[in-house]
Amino acid sequence: xxxxxxxxxxxxxxxxxxxxxxxxxxxxxxxxxxxxxxxxxxxxxxxxxxxxxxxxxxxxxxxxxxxxxxxxxxxxxxxxxxxxxxxxxxxxxxxxxxxxxxxxxxxxxxxxxxxxxxxxxxxxxxxxxxxxxxxxxxxxxxxxxxxxxxxxxxxxxxxxxxxxxxxxxxxxxxxxxxxxxxxxxxxxxxxxxxxxxxxxxxxxxxxxxxxxxxxxxxxxxxxxxxxxxxxxxxxxxxxxxxxxxxxxxxxxxxxxxxxxxxxxxxxxxxxxxxxxxxxxxxxxxxxxxxxxxxxxxxxxxxxxxxxxxxxxxxxxxxxxxxxx
Numbered sequence: 281x282x283x284x285x286x287x288x289x290x291x292x293x294x295x296x297x298x299x300x301x302x303x304x305x306x307x308x309x310x311x312x313x314x315x316x317x318x319x320x321x322x323x324x325x326x327x328x329x330x331x332x333x334x335x336x337x338x339x340x341x342x343x344x345x346x347x348x349x350x351x352x353x354x355x356x357x358x359x360x361x362x363x364x365x366x367x368x369x370x371x372x373x374x375x376x377x378x379x380x381x382x383x384x385x386x387x388x389x390x391x392x393x394x395x396x397x398x399x400x401x402x403x404x405x406x407x408x409x410x411x412x413x414x415x416x417x418x419x420x421x422x423x424x425x426x427x428x429x430x431x432x433x434x435x436x437x438x439x440x441x442x443x444x445x446x447x448x449x450x451x452x453x454x455x456x457x458x459x460x461x462x463x464x465x466x467x468x469x470x471x472x473x474x475x476x477x478x479x480x481x482x483x484x485x486x487x488x489x490x491x492x493x494x495x496x497x498x499x500x501x502x503x504x505x506x507x508x509x510x511x512x513x514x515x516x517x518x519x520x521x522x523x524x525x526x527x528x529x530x531x532x533x534x535x536x537x538x539x540x541x542x543x544x545x546x547x548x549x550x551x552x553x554x555x556x557x558x559x560x561x562x563x564x565x566x567x568x569x570x571x572x573x574x575x576x577x578x579x580x581x582x583x584x585x586x587x588x589x590x591x592x593x594x595x596x597x598x599x600x601x602x603x604x
Contacts, residue, residue, distance in 0.1 A: 310559050311344040313363030313371040315356065315378055316394075317504030323530070324548045328372075331552025350374070352479060352505040353450035356381040364389060370558055372551055373417075374504055376453030379404045383415050390564045392554045393417035394547055395502060397453040399569055408569040416564040418550055419571050420502065420542050425527075426457040427464030429540050432577065433497055433525045434468050436538065436595045440496040440523065444473040446486060446513070448503040457501050480509050487516045495522075502527040502541070510534050521587045532578040532603060537589070542572035576600040 316325060325347070329339060337343040346368055348359040356373070360381045363371050371391045373382050379393040383404060396404060396419050405411035408419070434440060445461060447454035458474060465472050473495050475486040490498065498517055500506055506513060507530070514535045517524040526532065526539040550570060557567060580603040584591055596602060 309342060309344055310369040311346060311366070312555060313346045313348065313360075313366065313368040315348045315350055315359050315363070315371070315373050317350055317374060317507040324544055327545045327548035328551055331549035332555065334549075335552060335556045337552075337556070350378075350504045351508045353377040353448055353503065354478075356504075357385070360385045370555055372555070375451070375502065376402055376404065376456075377451055379415055379417070380452065383413070387414055389414065390558045391415040391417075392551055392558070392564070394551055395420040395542075396569075397421070397502075398456040401456060402452055405569055408571070410565065411567065411569055412565050414564050416567045416569055417554065418547055419569050420527075420547070421571055424460060425541060425575075426461040426499075426501075429499055429525050429527075430461055430464045430468060430470065432538070432540055432595070433499065433523065434470060436591055437497060437523045437589075440470065442471045442473060442493065442495045443497045443499060444475055444486075444490045444493075444495040444522075446475050446477060446498065446500045446506065448501070448505045449476040449478045451501075451503045451505075454501045454503060461499070477505065479505070480512070483509060483512055483516065487520055490520060490522065498522045498524040500524065500526045500531070500536075510536075518583060518587055523589060529576060529578045529601070532580045535580065535583055537580055537583045537587075539576075539578045541575060543574050543576055546574060547572065578603065 332343060339345055346363060346366060350356055350359055356378050364386045371382050371389055373379050373391060373393050374395060376396045379396050382391040391414055394417060396417060399405045399419055400407060404415055445458060447458060462472060473493055475489060477483060477486055500513060510531060511534060524537050526536040528541045528544045529539050530544055532539040577599045578601045579591055579596060579599045582603060
């Protein structure tokens, strides 16, 4: 009887004590692994953090971000593997090769890509509507965009007949873009000169090849390597007096002549929404791959004047923004 009586007294006390200890334990702060061709203070990451703040996340308070900066595609597998070992809650990667590296590294940690060109064609997801697996994100439609970029360049400079295309060798997303561009090139009667670059040291060689072949214009495809060395590429293009078109407005803001593609800030903010949904229990397999709805043509007239080029009024009238 005494034992029963003692148990009746102790059980509520132990339960109350257990509840009190659990209440005192701090809630786990989610960690995001973020791989990008940028430092943590560059515009795309600043916009991502702003998107998180809009959703109630304060870095260092209720969310942690493990930043990893990538210079070239070849570095992606090691960086992703490092984040997997850290057991982060979500991994954010910049592009098609990043998504492929993450998919190979983990089947359990949710992965969000920011700018995959052809996620279905490259096998990253089963479909745009139902990705399946642990990977989803935002597609930049780069294969379809490539043809449009060539058309815009030809419209701005009708006399061009040979166009150099700068691509990173290890970037599988670039291969898909080149395929689409070849179709457009045939229709426009333009010859493409593909220039594959493995690292920074190849950039000077690429522009030497352009000069040697007397190529009349340049298109720079999207890649972490080119984002990292954007200033050098822009400088070489201006020095070569080449009409050049780039994949986003970061490039024209840095002195590039023309750019056409999705708004980069909007893409970065949208990633935060995916992170929020996953942290609240959504499965990547059920989150559709989002495609951009807003594209912008940006023209830098300062650069045009610097290399003595005239942009036709019809093209200027189509620009979403003109840098004067």
